[in-house]
Amino acid sequence: MNEWDTYRLLDFVPFTREVYFRLLERVGESFWPLQFVGLIFAGASIWLALRGRARIALLLLAPWWVVVGVIFFLQRYATLNWAGEYIGWVFIAEGVALSVLALFGAAPAVNSTSPIWHKASNLSGIVIAVFGFIGLPATALLQGYSRFQAEVFGLHADPTAMVTLGVVLIAVRRAYRWIAAAIPLIWLLLSALTQSVLGIGSSLAIYSVIAAGLLGVAWRD
Amino acid sequence: MDDCIARRAFLRLIGTGAVSAWAFPGMLPSVARAQTRELQSKPIPSSGESLPMIGMGTWRTFNVGDDPKLLDARTRVVKAFFSRGGGLIDSSPMYGSAPETIGYALRELGAPKSLFSAEKVWSPAGGNAREQFASLAEQWGIKKFDLVQVHNLQDWREHLPLLREMRNEELIRYIGITTSHGRRHAEFEQVMASESLDFVQLTYNITHRDVESRLLPLARERGIAVIANRPYDGGSLIKGLKRREVVPEWAAQEFACRTWADFLLKFIVSHPALNCAIPATTQVAHMNENMQAGSGPMPDGRARQRMVGFVESL
Numbered sequence: 001m002n003e004w005d006t007y008r009l010l011d012f013v014p015f016t017r018e019v020y021f022r023l024l025e026r027v028g029e030s031f032w033p034l035q036f037v038g039l040i041f042a043g044a045s046i047w048l049a050l051r052g053r054a055r056i057a058l059l060l061l062a063p064w065w066v067v068v069g070v071i072f073f074l075q076r077y078a079t080l081n082w083a084g085e086y087i088g089w090v091f092i093a094e095g096v097a098l099s100v101l102a103l104f105g106a107a108p109a110v111n112s113t114s115p116i117w118h119k120a121s122n123l124s125g126i127v128i129a130v131f132g133f134i135g136l137p138a139t140a141l142l143q144g145y146s147r148f149q150a151e152v153f154g155l156h157a158d159p160t161a162m163v164t165l166g167v168v169l170i171a172v173r174r175a176y177r178w179i180a181a182a183i184p185l186i187w188l189l190l191s192a193l194t195q196s197v198l199g200i201g202s203s204l205a206i207y208s209v210i211a212a213g214l215l216g217v218a219w220r221d
Numbered sequence: 222m223d224d225c226i227a228r229r230a231f232l233r234l235i236g237t238g239a240v241s242a243w244a245f246p247g248m249l250p251s252v253a254r255a256q257t258r259e260l261q262s263k264p265i266p267s268s269g270e271s272l273p274m275i276g277m278g279t280w281r282t283f284n285v286g287d288d289p290k291l292l293d294a295r296t297r298v299v300k301a302f303f304s305r306g307g308g309l310i311d312s313s314p315m316y317g318s319a320p321e322t323i324g325y326a327l328r329e330l331g332a333p334k335s336l337f338s339a340e341k342v343w344s345p346a347g348g349n350a351r352e353q354f355a356s357l358a359e360q361w362g363i364k365k366f367d368l369v370q371v372h373n374l375q376d377w378r379e380h381l382p383l384l385r386e387m388r389n390e391e392l393i394r395y396i397g398i399t400t401s402h403g404r405r406h407a408e409f410e411q412v413m414a415s416e417s418l419d420f421v422q423l424t425y426n427i428t429h430r431d432v433e434s435r436l437l438p439l440a441r442e443r444g445i446a447v448i449a450n451r452p453y454d455g456g457s458l459i460k461g462l463k464r465r466e467v468v469p470e471w472a473a474q475e476f477a478c479r480t481w482a483d484f485l486l487k488f489i490v491s492h493p494a495l496n497c498a499i500p501a502t503t504q505v506a507h508m509n510e511n512m513q514a515g516s517g518p519m520p521d522g523r524a525r526q527r528m529v530g531f532v533e534s535l
């Protein structure tokens with residue numbers, strides 16, 4: 001028997017569904033009401049990206065990658081999964097990359113003269129960003145989860161990656177877009193796989209976001 | 222016969238199920254017996270010490286981080302385990318916070334005499350066997366481990382000599398190696414044949430029986446105790462059976478098998494080479510069910526064949 005045939009995705013997820021939900025909840029509980037500050041930053045970033053203010057839009061997102069890297073991954077996820085430590089540092093690196101791109105990137109701005117809805121990448125960016133910003137937490141609340149369990153930009157990894165992916169699609173162009181979108185896309189894939197293994201329904205929504213994101217990144221404006 | 226002796230004799234009668242069968246004629250005598258019998262043990266070949274046949278695993282189930290609510294919930298599972306005579310708890314540095322969760326439970330409950338602590342050296346965790354031992358002992362809150370195994374054979378050439386040294390220093394009582402999912406059996410066999418080991422841990426359950434042909438006979442020949450991991454095939458086996466099937470009547474009659482936990486675990490521990498099965502669970506009710514399987518009559522060779530035939534026919 002080939003040894004690799006014996007591996008299943010489940011072998012790489014070292015915790016149960018119950019523990020995963022408690023992790024989300026404990027982060028929400030510990031930092032309440034920081035959720036609102038995260039939401040204000042996310043909303044402002046999307047708004048500015050749509051107005052062609054790409055650099056400031058990216059700068060508003062960057063520090064939250066460091067926050068999520070530290071409080072979500074290094075401080076909590078890493079106690080459950082040794083990979084959490086590496087992922088935490090990758091999140092911090094994305095925060096730095098977004099800042100560098102915003103401050104020194106050659107041309108990250110949208111072409112503010114063309115209406116945004118004419119571009120597929122912009123459209124998929126808007127859908128993804130708005131879903132990560134408001135759709136994800138709203139769905140959790142509507143499904144009866146508590147305010148602490150609702151995943152929110154700036155505290156939890158998935159909405160942070162989604163809002164960023166969306167804003168990058170709207171605001172960043174050419175090769176820069178690939179660079180800025182790679183880490184959010186890779187994290188979303190890891191998260192979707194983890195959630196599928198744990199039998200969590202929202203993995204389907206994440207796969208759709210990934211597909212829309214890839215389409216948007218690959219689109220030649 | 223004085224009163225006290227008479228009372229003891231009566232209690233023994235209850236223990237054997239005779240009184241319950243008399244008092245509850247509708248109930249199968251063997252079932253009544255199974256409900257009251259104690260958890261059975263088997264001797265460890267290298268020492269003769271007896272080890273309860275049902276232990277517990279901690280992969281995934283005990284990795285709860287520092288969540289107070291879940292730490293208390295897992296402590297209740299450990300409490301149920303010990304209250305039913307449980308001994309062997311198996312963990313690994315690979316299992317996230319599981320060693321710390323066990324440590325938490327042992328601090329809350331106190332470590333009973335029956336505790337048989339089984340840990341592993343896992344190369345990716347970094348450090349040599351001695352360093353990993355020190356950090357695991359701190360996490361469990363104990364000074365010595367009963368058993369330390371080389372996880373998945375990784376770097377066994379490096380780890381085994383050090384473990385042997387630690388056994389000589391009486392920091393560890395037994396040493397062993399592990400594998401699972403049927404991986405690296407050829408090399409496993411080689412190590413079993415050439416190294417002096419007290420224990421091996423491998424995957425053995427009613428749907429994964431490859432070890433019956435070579436590894437289990439070799440374990441008997443070399444006097445090595447065997448721990449069966451993944452007794453429920455990671456959970457899918459028992460959960461599937463519970464959802465879809467009814468425990469066959471003949472199993473209840475022949476060896477007091479009332480639940481699928483009984484069926485699956487009795488199959489494992491009734492193999493003559495097997496010492497212990499280590500199902501993992503997050504739930505007290507499941508723990509109680511699992512521990513119950515280690516008591517009462519066990520299937521004989523003929524019944525075991527019938528069990529295999531039955532499961533294969535599903």
Ligand SMILES: NC(=O)c1ccc[n+]([C@@H]2O[C@H](COP(=O)([O-])OP(=O)(O)OC[C@H]3O[C@@H](n4cnc5c(N)ncnc54)[C@H](OP(=O)(O)O)[C@@H]3O)[C@@H](O)[C@H]2O)c1
Pocket residue numbers: 277278279280281282311312372373399400401422449450451452453454455456457459460463482499500501502503504506507508510511
């Ligand atoms: N290479 C190695 O060294 C190695 C490899 C694999 C495993 N192991 C060891 O072996 C242990 C056991 O293997 P495992 O954890 O992979 O799998 P397992 O014990 O076969 O299955 C565990 C699953 O079974 C479920 N379960 C337990 N009792 C049940 C019951 N009475 N009714 C219904 N469901 C029940 C549990 O869910 P609930 O929480 O819902 O009860 C859990 O999801 C591990 O925990 C680990 O300590 C070692």
